[in-house]
Amino acid sequence: MKRPTQKAKLELVESQSGKDRILACAMALFGERGFDGVTTRDIAAKADVSVGLINHHFGSKEGLRQAADEYFITQFERFYEGEAGHVEDQAPGDMVRSVDQWVASIADEWPAFCRYFRRALLEETPWGAALFKRYFDLVRGSIDRLDAQGKIRPEVDRLWLPFLFMFLETGTLLMDPYIKQILGRSGFEADLWGRRYRAYGDLIAQGIFQRGPIKEGIR
Amino acid sequence: MKRPTQKAKLELVESQSGKDRILACAMALFGERGFDGVTTRDIAAKADVSVGLINHHFGSKEGLRQAADEYFITQFERFYEGEAGHVEDQAPGDMVRSVDQWVASIADEWPAFCRYFRRALLEETPWGAALFKRYFDLVRGSIDRLDAQGKIRPEVDRLWLPFLFMFLETGTLLMDPYIKQILGRSGFEADLWGRRYRAYGDLIAQGIFQRGPIKEGIR
Protein backbone atom coordinates (compact mmCIF):
# COMPACT_ATOMS: atom_id res chain seq x y z
CA MET A 1 0.00 0.00 0.00
CA LYS A 2 2.54 2.52 -1.05
CA ARG A 3 1.58 5.94 -2.17
CA PRO A 4 1.14 5.89 -5.92
CA THR A 5 3.77 8.50 -6.66
CA GLN A 6 6.37 6.61 -4.67
CA LYS A 7 5.49 3.32 -6.22
CA ALA A 8 5.53 4.79 -9.69
CA LYS A 9 8.94 6.25 -9.03
CA LEU A 10 10.31 3.00 -7.68
CA GLU A 11 9.04 0.97 -10.58
CA LEU A 12 10.42 3.54 -12.90
CA VAL A 13 13.89 3.18 -11.47
CA GLU A 14 13.89 -0.58 -11.32
CA SER A 15 12.35 -1.25 -14.69
CA GLN A 16 14.38 1.39 -16.47
CA SER A 17 16.85 0.43 -19.12
CA GLY A 18 20.53 0.51 -18.27
CA LYS A 19 20.93 3.87 -19.94
CA ASP A 20 18.17 5.45 -17.91
CA ARG A 21 19.38 3.92 -14.68
CA ILE A 22 22.87 5.23 -15.33
CA LEU A 23 21.54 8.73 -15.89
CA ALA A 24 19.34 8.65 -12.79
CA CYS A 25 22.08 7.30 -10.55
CA ALA A 26 24.66 9.67 -11.97
CA MET A 27 22.44 12.67 -11.22
CA ALA A 28 21.89 11.48 -7.68
CA LEU A 29 25.59 10.90 -7.09
CA PHE A 30 26.71 14.11 -8.78
CA GLY A 31 24.31 15.98 -6.55
CA GLU A 32 25.62 14.29 -3.44
CA ARG A 33 29.35 14.31 -4.02
CA GLY A 34 29.99 16.44 -7.07
CA PHE A 35 31.24 15.42 -10.48
CA ASP A 36 34.85 14.88 -9.47
CA GLY A 37 33.85 13.12 -6.29
CA VAL A 38 32.13 10.32 -8.18
CA THR A 39 33.87 7.65 -10.23
CA THR A 40 32.43 5.84 -13.20
CA ARG A 41 32.69 2.68 -11.13
CA ASP A 42 30.56 4.24 -8.40
CA ILE A 43 27.88 5.04 -10.92
CA ALA A 44 28.08 1.62 -12.54
CA ALA A 45 27.79 -0.10 -9.17
CA LYS A 46 24.78 1.98 -8.09
CA ALA A 47 23.05 1.50 -11.44
CA ASP A 48 23.96 -2.17 -11.35
CA VAL A 49 25.64 -2.18 -14.76
CA SER A 50 29.20 -2.64 -15.95
CA VAL A 51 31.59 0.26 -16.26
CA GLY A 52 31.83 -0.19 -19.99
CA LEU A 53 28.16 0.54 -20.46
CA ILE A 54 28.58 4.13 -19.40
CA ASN A 55 30.98 4.83 -22.21
CA HIS A 56 28.90 2.75 -24.58
CA HIS A 57 25.87 4.96 -24.04
CA PHE A 58 27.37 8.32 -23.19
CA GLY A 59 30.78 8.21 -24.83
CA SER A 60 32.61 9.49 -21.78
CA LYS A 61 32.07 10.64 -18.22
CA GLU A 62 31.91 14.16 -19.58
CA GLY A 63 29.19 13.07 -21.99
CA LEU A 64 27.28 11.70 -19.05
CA ARG A 65 27.56 15.01 -17.30
CA GLN A 66 26.15 16.76 -20.33
CA ALA A 67 23.19 14.41 -20.41
CA ALA A 68 22.65 15.01 -16.69
CA ASP A 69 22.89 18.77 -17.16
CA GLU A 70 20.36 18.66 -19.97
CA TYR A 71 17.93 16.70 -17.89
CA PHE A 72 18.42 19.15 -15.07
CA ILE A 73 17.54 22.05 -17.34
CA THR A 74 14.21 20.47 -18.23
CA GLN A 75 13.47 20.20 -14.51
CA PHE A 76 14.62 23.76 -13.94
CA GLU A 77 12.25 25.06 -16.57
CA ARG A 78 9.38 23.07 -15.23
CA PHE A 79 9.96 24.28 -11.68
CA TYR A 80 10.77 27.91 -12.23
CA GLU A 81 9.07 29.02 -15.38
CA GLY A 82 5.92 27.11 -14.66
CA GLU A 83 4.78 28.80 -11.50
CA ALA A 84 7.15 30.93 -9.51
CA GLY A 85 7.94 33.48 -12.19
CA HIS A 86 5.46 36.16 -11.33
CA VAL A 87 4.70 35.85 -7.66
CA GLU A 88 5.58 39.47 -7.13
CA ASP A 89 2.46 40.55 -9.02
CA GLN A 90 0.18 38.94 -6.50
CA ALA A 91 -1.21 40.27 -3.27
CA PRO A 92 0.91 39.29 -0.25
CA GLY A 93 -1.60 36.76 1.07
CA ASP A 94 -2.05 35.10 -2.29
CA MET A 95 1.69 35.00 -2.76
CA VAL A 96 2.29 33.05 0.42
CA ARG A 97 -0.48 30.64 -0.42
CA SER A 98 0.64 30.10 -3.98
CA VAL A 99 4.22 29.52 -2.88
CA ASP A 100 3.02 26.95 -0.38
CA GLN A 101 1.07 25.18 -3.09
CA TRP A 102 4.02 25.26 -5.40
CA VAL A 103 6.31 23.85 -2.73
CA ALA A 104 3.88 21.03 -1.99
CA SER A 105 3.48 20.15 -5.64
CA ILE A 106 7.16 19.50 -6.20
CA ALA A 107 8.11 18.27 -2.74
CA ASP A 108 9.20 14.82 -3.92
CA GLU A 109 11.74 15.92 -6.45
CA TRP A 110 12.78 19.09 -4.73
CA PRO A 111 15.63 17.89 -2.47
CA ALA A 112 17.46 15.98 -5.20
CA PHE A 113 16.92 18.83 -7.61
CA CYS A 114 18.34 21.28 -5.10
CA ARG A 115 21.39 19.14 -4.47
CA TYR A 116 22.17 19.00 -8.15
CA PHE A 117 21.53 22.73 -8.46
CA ARG A 118 23.89 23.37 -5.59
CA ARG A 119 26.69 21.38 -7.16
CA ALA A 120 26.11 23.00 -10.51
CA LEU A 121 26.58 26.43 -8.96
CA LEU A 122 29.62 25.43 -6.99
CA GLU A 123 31.71 23.60 -9.52
CA GLU A 124 32.50 26.66 -11.59
CA THR A 125 32.08 25.14 -15.01
CA PRO A 126 31.01 27.33 -17.93
CA TRP A 127 27.68 25.57 -17.82
CA GLY A 128 27.28 26.41 -14.13
CA ALA A 129 28.09 30.02 -14.93
CA ALA A 130 25.42 30.06 -17.63
CA LEU A 131 22.94 28.57 -15.17
CA PHE A 132 23.77 31.23 -12.62
CA LYS A 133 23.30 33.91 -15.23
CA ARG A 134 19.95 32.50 -16.20
CA TYR A 135 18.79 32.41 -12.60
CA PHE A 136 20.17 35.88 -12.05
CA ASP A 137 18.16 37.18 -15.00
CA LEU A 138 15.00 35.65 -13.58
CA VAL A 139 15.60 37.46 -10.30
CA ARG A 140 16.49 40.71 -12.00
CA GLY A 141 13.37 40.42 -14.11
CA SER A 142 11.26 40.20 -10.97
CA ILE A 143 12.97 43.23 -9.52
CA ASP A 144 12.57 45.22 -12.70
CA ARG A 145 8.87 44.51 -12.72
CA LEU A 146 8.56 45.62 -9.11
CA ASP A 147 10.60 48.68 -9.92
CA ALA A 148 8.45 49.57 -12.91
CA GLN A 149 5.49 49.57 -10.57
CA GLY A 150 7.30 52.02 -8.34
CA LYS A 151 7.29 49.65 -5.43
CA ILE A 152 10.95 49.88 -4.57
CA ARG A 153 12.40 52.78 -2.63
CA PRO A 154 14.60 54.95 -4.87
CA GLU A 155 17.51 54.87 -2.41
CA VAL A 156 17.86 51.10 -2.69
CA ASP A 157 21.10 50.12 -4.41
CA ARG A 158 20.02 48.73 -7.78
CA LEU A 159 23.42 47.18 -8.44
CA TRP A 160 23.51 44.95 -5.40
CA LEU A 161 19.81 44.33 -4.95
CA PRO A 162 19.52 41.42 -7.40
CA PHE A 163 22.55 39.80 -5.83
CA LEU A 164 21.18 40.23 -2.32
CA PHE A 165 17.98 38.61 -3.52
CA MET A 166 19.94 35.73 -4.97
CA PHE A 167 21.94 35.32 -1.78
CA LEU A 168 18.69 34.94 0.13
CA GLU A 169 17.14 32.70 -2.53
CA THR A 170 20.10 30.39 -2.88
CA GLY A 171 21.28 30.47 0.71
CA THR A 172 19.24 27.51 1.82
CA LEU A 173 20.28 25.78 -1.36
CA LEU A 174 23.98 26.19 -0.79
CA MET A 175 24.10 25.81 2.97
CA ASP A 176 21.58 23.08 3.52
CA PRO A 177 24.16 20.53 4.66
CA TYR A 178 25.07 22.88 7.50
CA ILE A 179 21.51 23.89 8.22
CA LYS A 180 20.80 20.23 8.68
CA GLN A 181 23.56 20.00 11.25
CA ILE A 182 22.29 22.96 13.23
CA LEU A 183 18.54 22.47 13.00
CA GLY A 184 18.67 18.70 12.90
CA ARG A 185 16.77 18.48 9.62
CA SER A 186 16.89 19.79 6.12
CA GLY A 187 15.69 23.29 5.34
CA PHE A 188 13.91 21.80 2.36
CA GLU A 189 11.34 20.00 4.46
CA ALA A 190 8.03 21.52 3.56
CA ASP A 191 7.25 23.37 6.78
CA LEU A 192 10.73 24.81 7.22
CA TRP A 193 10.87 25.79 3.57
CA GLY A 194 7.55 27.59 3.73
CA ARG A 195 8.49 29.31 6.97
CA ARG A 196 11.77 30.39 5.42
CA TYR A 197 9.85 31.90 2.53
CA ARG A 198 7.79 33.95 4.92
CA ALA A 199 10.82 35.10 6.90
CA TYR A 200 12.47 36.08 3.66
CA GLY A 201 9.44 38.01 2.45
CA ASP A 202 9.13 39.77 5.79
CA LEU A 203 12.77 40.83 5.76
CA ILE A 204 12.43 42.27 2.29
CA ALA A 205 9.20 44.02 3.09
CA GLN A 206 10.03 45.64 6.40
CA GLY A 207 13.59 44.98 7.46
CA ILE A 208 14.05 43.68 10.93
CA PHE A 209 14.20 46.71 13.14
CA GLN A 210 11.69 47.97 15.60
CA ARG A 211 10.29 51.33 14.56
CA GLY A 212 9.34 52.38 18.02
CA PRO A 213 9.10 56.17 17.61
CA ILE A 214 6.76 55.95 14.64
CA LYS A 215 4.49 53.56 16.43
CA GLU A 216 4.27 55.24 19.80
CA GLY A 217 5.83 58.69 19.62
CA ILE A 218 3.80 60.59 17.08
CA ARG A 219 0.53 60.12 18.97
CA MET B 1 59.18 51.58 -6.74
CA LYS B 2 56.74 49.06 -5.46
CA ARG B 3 54.46 49.71 -2.56
CA PRO B 4 56.15 48.55 0.61
CA THR B 5 53.49 46.01 1.53
CA GLN B 6 53.71 44.36 -1.85
CA LYS B 7 57.46 44.29 -1.76
CA ALA B 8 57.52 42.87 1.72
CA LYS B 9 55.09 40.20 0.69
CA LEU B 10 57.08 39.30 -2.39
CA GLU B 11 60.32 39.03 -0.51
CA LEU B 12 58.59 36.99 2.08
CA VAL B 13 57.43 34.48 -0.47
CA GLU B 14 60.71 34.26 -2.29
CA SER B 15 62.97 34.08 0.73
CA GLN B 16 60.78 31.66 2.63
CA SER B 17 61.97 28.19 3.41
CA GLY B 18 60.61 25.33 1.36
CA LYS B 19 58.16 24.44 4.10
CA ASP B 20 56.72 27.92 4.23
CA ARG B 21 56.53 28.22 0.46
CA ILE B 22 54.68 24.91 0.27
CA LEU B 23 52.14 26.08 2.83
CA ALA B 24 51.62 29.43 1.14
CA CYS B 25 51.25 27.94 -2.32
CA ALA B 26 49.00 25.17 -1.07
CA MET B 27 46.65 27.68 0.54
CA ALA B 28 46.49 29.70 -2.65
CA LEU B 29 45.80 26.64 -4.78
CA PHE B 30 43.31 25.10 -2.36
CA GLY B 31 41.43 28.38 -2.39
CA GLU B 32 41.41 28.53 -6.16
CA ARG B 33 40.61 24.94 -7.08
CA GLY B 34 39.72 23.12 -3.89
CA PHE B 35 41.60 20.40 -2.10
CA ASP B 36 40.72 17.63 -4.52
CA GLY B 37 41.34 19.85 -7.50
CA VAL B 38 44.99 20.33 -6.64
CA THR B 39 47.69 17.68 -6.89
CA THR B 40 50.81 17.46 -4.79
CA ARG B 41 52.74 17.96 -8.02
CA ASP B 42 50.88 21.22 -8.67
CA ILE B 43 51.85 22.48 -5.25
CA ALA B 44 55.45 21.33 -5.60
CA ALA B 45 55.76 23.02 -8.99
CA LYS B 46 54.32 26.32 -7.75
CA ALA B 47 56.48 26.29 -4.64
CA ASP B 48 59.48 25.26 -6.74
CA VAL B 49 60.32 22.20 -4.65
CA SER B 50 60.22 18.48 -5.24
CA VAL B 51 57.09 16.47 -4.54
CA GLY B 52 58.84 14.47 -1.86
CA LEU B 53 59.40 17.56 0.26
CA ILE B 54 55.70 17.91 0.88
CA ASN B 55 55.50 14.53 2.54
CA HIS B 56 58.80 15.16 4.32
CA HIS B 57 57.44 18.26 6.03
CA PHE B 58 53.73 17.54 6.31
CA GLY B 59 53.54 13.76 6.30
CA SER B 60 50.79 13.62 3.72
CA LYS B 61 48.56 15.79 1.61
CA GLU B 62 45.99 15.56 4.37
CA GLY B 63 48.57 16.81 6.84
CA LEU B 64 49.20 19.76 4.56
CA ARG B 65 45.51 20.51 4.57
CA GLN B 66 45.50 20.51 8.35
CA ALA B 67 48.39 22.93 8.45
CA ALA B 68 46.59 25.15 5.94
CA ASP B 69 43.37 24.99 7.95
CA GLU B 70 45.21 25.95 11.11
CA TYR B 71 46.81 28.91 9.45
CA PHE B 72 43.43 29.94 8.11
CA ILE B 73 41.97 29.90 11.60
CA THR B 74 44.60 32.32 12.85
CA GLN B 75 43.62 34.65 10.00
CA PHE B 76 39.94 34.15 10.75
CA GLU B 77 40.42 35.14 14.35
CA ARG B 78 42.45 38.15 13.44
CA PHE B 79 39.88 39.34 10.92
CA TYR B 80 36.65 38.64 12.74
CA GLU B 81 37.34 38.77 16.41
CA GLY B 82 39.61 41.75 16.13
CA GLU B 83 37.25 44.31 14.76
CA ALA B 84 33.97 43.28 13.27
CA GLY B 85 32.54 41.57 16.30
CA HIS B 86 30.49 44.36 17.78
CA VAL B 87 29.56 46.69 14.97
CA GLU B 88 25.93 46.43 15.90
CA ASP B 89 26.55 48.37 19.10
CA GLN B 90 27.62 51.43 17.19
CA ALA B 91 25.59 54.25 15.71
CA PRO B 92 24.76 53.67 12.04
CA GLY B 93 27.19 56.31 10.76
CA ASP B 94 30.04 55.02 12.89
CA MET B 95 29.28 51.50 11.78
CA VAL B 96 29.64 52.28 8.11
CA ARG B 97 32.84 54.19 8.73
CA SER B 98 34.35 51.51 10.92
CA VAL B 99 33.48 48.82 8.42
CA ASP B 100 35.13 50.84 5.67
CA GLN B 101 38.26 51.19 7.78
CA TRP B 102 38.26 47.53 8.56
CA VAL B 103 37.89 46.61 4.90
CA ALA B 104 40.75 48.91 3.92
CA SER B 105 43.02 47.53 6.62
CA ILE B 106 42.81 43.97 5.38
CA ALA B 107 42.31 44.61 1.67
CA ASP B 108 45.53 42.87 0.64
CA GLU B 109 44.83 39.55 2.23
CA TRP B 110 41.08 39.64 1.88
CA PRO B 111 40.53 38.06 -1.55
CA ALA B 112 42.77 35.04 -0.93
CA PHE B 113 41.30 34.63 2.53
CA CYS B 114 37.80 34.69 1.10
CA ARG B 115 38.66 32.15 -1.57
CA TYR B 116 39.95 29.76 1.06
CA PHE B 117 36.94 30.44 3.25
CA ARG B 118 34.67 29.73 0.35
CA ARG B 119 36.26 26.37 -0.35
CA ALA B 120 36.24 25.47 3.31
CA LEU B 121 32.49 26.01 3.45
CA LEU B 122 31.82 24.13 0.24
CA GLU B 123 33.85 21.00 0.67
CA GLU B 124 31.70 19.58 3.45
CA THR B 125 34.44 18.28 5.67
CA PRO B 126 33.89 18.05 9.42
CA TRP B 127 36.29 20.92 9.78
CA GLY B 128 34.27 23.02 7.35
CA ALA B 129 31.15 22.22 9.32
CA ALA B 130 32.85 23.35 12.53
CA LEU B 131 33.92 26.56 10.79
CA PHE B 132 30.37 27.19 9.65
CA LYS B 133 29.10 26.62 13.17
CA ARG B 134 31.63 29.03 14.56
CA TYR B 135 30.67 31.70 12.05
CA PHE B 136 27.02 31.00 12.68
CA ASP B 137 27.51 31.52 16.41
CA LEU B 138 29.19 34.85 15.75
CA VAL B 139 26.19 35.96 13.71
CA ARG B 140 23.71 34.64 16.23
CA GLY B 141 25.61 36.42 18.99
CA SER B 142 25.21 39.70 17.15
CA ILE B 143 21.51 39.08 16.72
CA ASP B 144 21.06 38.14 20.35
CA ARG B 145 22.71 41.35 21.44
CA LEU B 146 20.45 43.37 19.16
CA ASP B 147 17.49 41.44 20.46
CA ALA B 148 18.42 42.03 24.08
CA GLN B 149 18.35 45.74 23.30
CA GLY B 150 14.84 45.34 21.96
CA LYS B 151 15.84 46.52 18.54
CA ILE B 152 14.33 43.69 16.54
CA ARG B 153 10.63 43.51 15.77
CA PRO B 154 8.97 40.73 17.75
CA GLU B 155 7.31 39.26 14.64
CA VAL B 156 10.65 38.52 13.00
CA ASP B 157 11.27 34.77 12.72
CA ARG B 158 14.07 34.06 15.21
CA LEU B 159 14.77 30.64 13.74
CA TRP B 160 15.56 31.78 10.23
CA LEU B 161 16.95 35.22 10.97
CA PRO B 162 20.53 34.12 11.72
CA PHE B 163 20.53 32.04 8.56
CA LEU B 164 19.20 34.89 6.45
CA PHE B 165 21.97 37.04 7.87
CA MET B 166 24.51 34.41 6.98
CA PHE B 167 23.14 34.08 3.47
CA LEU B 168 23.64 37.79 2.98
CA GLU B 169 27.04 37.77 4.67
CA THR B 170 28.42 34.82 2.79
CA GLY B 171 26.67 35.42 -0.51
CA THR B 172 29.44 37.52 -1.98
CA LEU B 173 31.88 35.00 -0.62
CA LEU B 174 30.32 32.01 -2.28
CA MET B 175 29.22 33.62 -5.52
CA ASP B 176 32.11 35.88 -6.26
CA PRO B 177 33.23 33.92 -9.32
CA TYR B 178 29.85 34.60 -10.88
CA ILE B 179 29.64 38.17 -9.65
CA LYS B 180 32.91 38.73 -11.42
CA GLN B 181 31.40 37.45 -14.63
CA ILE B 182 28.37 39.71 -14.40
CA LEU B 183 29.91 42.88 -13.01
CA GLY B 184 33.27 42.44 -14.69
CA ARG B 185 35.18 42.58 -11.45
CA SER B 186 35.33 40.95 -8.06
CA GLY B 187 32.84 41.90 -5.40
CA PHE B 188 35.77 42.01 -3.00
CA GLU B 189 37.27 45.11 -4.54
CA ALA B 190 37.15 47.73 -1.87
CA ASP B 191 34.52 50.05 -3.31
CA LEU B 192 32.13 47.28 -4.33
CA TRP B 193 32.60 45.56 -1.01
CA GLY B 194 31.85 48.71 0.94
CA ARG B 195 28.86 49.51 -1.23
CA ARG B 196 27.56 45.98 -0.74
CA TYR B 197 27.84 46.45 3.00
CA ARG B 198 25.69 49.54 2.79
CA ALA B 199 23.10 47.86 0.58
CA TYR B 200 23.01 44.99 3.03
CA GLY B 201 22.58 47.27 6.02
CA ASP B 202 19.87 49.22 4.25
CA LEU B 203 17.92 46.09 3.40
CA ILE B 204 18.06 44.90 6.97
CA ALA B 205 17.09 48.26 8.36
CA GLN B 206 14.19 49.17 6.11
CA GLY B 207 13.40 46.46 3.63
CA ILE B 208 13.14 47.55 0.06
CA PHE B 209 9.58 48.70 -0.39
CA GLN B 210 8.25 52.15 -0.86
CA ARG B 211 6.05 53.22 2.01
CA GLY B 212 4.11 55.75 0.03
CA PRO B 213 1.05 56.25 2.24
CA ILE B 214 3.13 57.08 5.29
CA LYS B 215 5.21 59.59 3.43
CA GLU B 216 2.56 61.44 1.48
CA GLY B 217 -0.89 60.34 2.57
CA ILE B 218 -1.08 61.27 6.23
CA ARG B 219 0.00 64.87 5.60
Place this chain on the structure above:
DNA sequence: TTGAGTGCTGAACAAACGTTTAGTATTGTT
Protein backbone atom coordinates in the same frame (compact mmCIF):
# COMPACT_ATOMS: atom_id res chain seq x y z
C1' DT C 1 18.79 -19.69 -41.03
C1' DT C 2 21.46 -16.03 -41.55
C1' DG C 3 23.33 -11.62 -40.49
C1' DA C 4 23.36 -7.03 -38.82
C1' DG C 5 22.40 -4.21 -35.00
C1' DT C 6 21.94 -3.27 -30.07
C1' DG C 7 22.57 -3.78 -25.08
C1' DC C 8 25.82 -5.26 -22.22
C1' DT C 9 30.05 -7.48 -19.81
C1' DG C 10 34.62 -7.82 -17.76
C1' DA C 11 39.37 -7.83 -18.49
C1' DA C 12 42.97 -4.89 -19.80
C1' DC C 13 45.39 -0.35 -20.54
C1' DA C 14 47.53 4.12 -20.03
C1' DA C 15 47.63 8.11 -17.37
C1' DA C 16 47.55 10.48 -13.02
C1' DC C 17 47.58 10.30 -8.37
C1' DG C 18 49.69 10.19 -3.31
C1' DT C 19 53.39 8.09 -1.24
C1' DT C 20 57.90 5.81 -0.37
C1' DT C 21 62.71 5.43 -0.55
C1' DA C 22 67.55 5.79 -1.42
C1' DG C 23 70.59 9.13 -1.75
C1' DT C 24 72.77 14.08 -1.77
C1' DA C 25 73.54 18.68 0.04
C1' DT C 26 73.38 21.75 3.87
C1' DT C 27 73.54 23.18 8.53
C1' DG C 28 74.75 23.00 13.31
C1' DT C 29 77.20 21.04 17.33
C1' DT C 30 81.19 19.36 19.85
Place this chain on the structure above:
DNA sequence: AACAATACTAAACGTTTGTTCAGCACTCAA
Protein backbone atom coordinates in the same frame (compact mmCIF):
# COMPACT_ATOMS: atom_id res chain seq x y z
C1' DA D 1 87.52 18.10 11.70
C1' DA D 2 83.96 14.91 12.47
C1' DC D 3 79.53 13.54 13.26
C1' DA D 4 74.52 13.92 13.35
C1' DA D 5 70.43 15.97 12.12
C1' DT D 6 67.88 18.39 8.91
C1' DA D 7 66.48 20.06 4.13
C1' DC D 8 65.87 18.49 -0.07
C1' DT D 9 65.84 15.71 -4.71
C1' DA D 10 64.48 12.38 -8.17
C1' DA D 11 63.16 8.01 -9.38
C1' DA D 12 60.16 4.43 -8.46
C1' DC D 13 55.92 2.08 -6.54
C1' DG D 14 51.20 0.79 -5.95
C1' DT D 15 46.58 2.34 -6.46
C1' DT D 16 42.81 4.53 -8.65
C1' DT D 17 41.01 6.71 -12.52
C1' DG D 18 38.59 7.08 -17.25
C1' DT D 19 38.67 4.60 -21.27
C1' DT D 20 39.10 0.81 -24.71
C1' DC D 21 38.18 -3.53 -26.68
C1' DA D 22 37.05 -8.29 -27.78
C1' DG D 23 33.31 -10.92 -27.13
C1' DC D 24 28.60 -12.61 -25.39
C1' DA D 25 23.40 -12.62 -25.53
C1' DC D 26 19.46 -11.06 -27.58
C1' DT D 27 16.25 -8.95 -31.12
C1' DC D 28 14.50 -8.37 -35.56
C1' DA D 29 14.34 -8.13 -40.44
C1' DA D 30 15.56 -10.71 -44.87
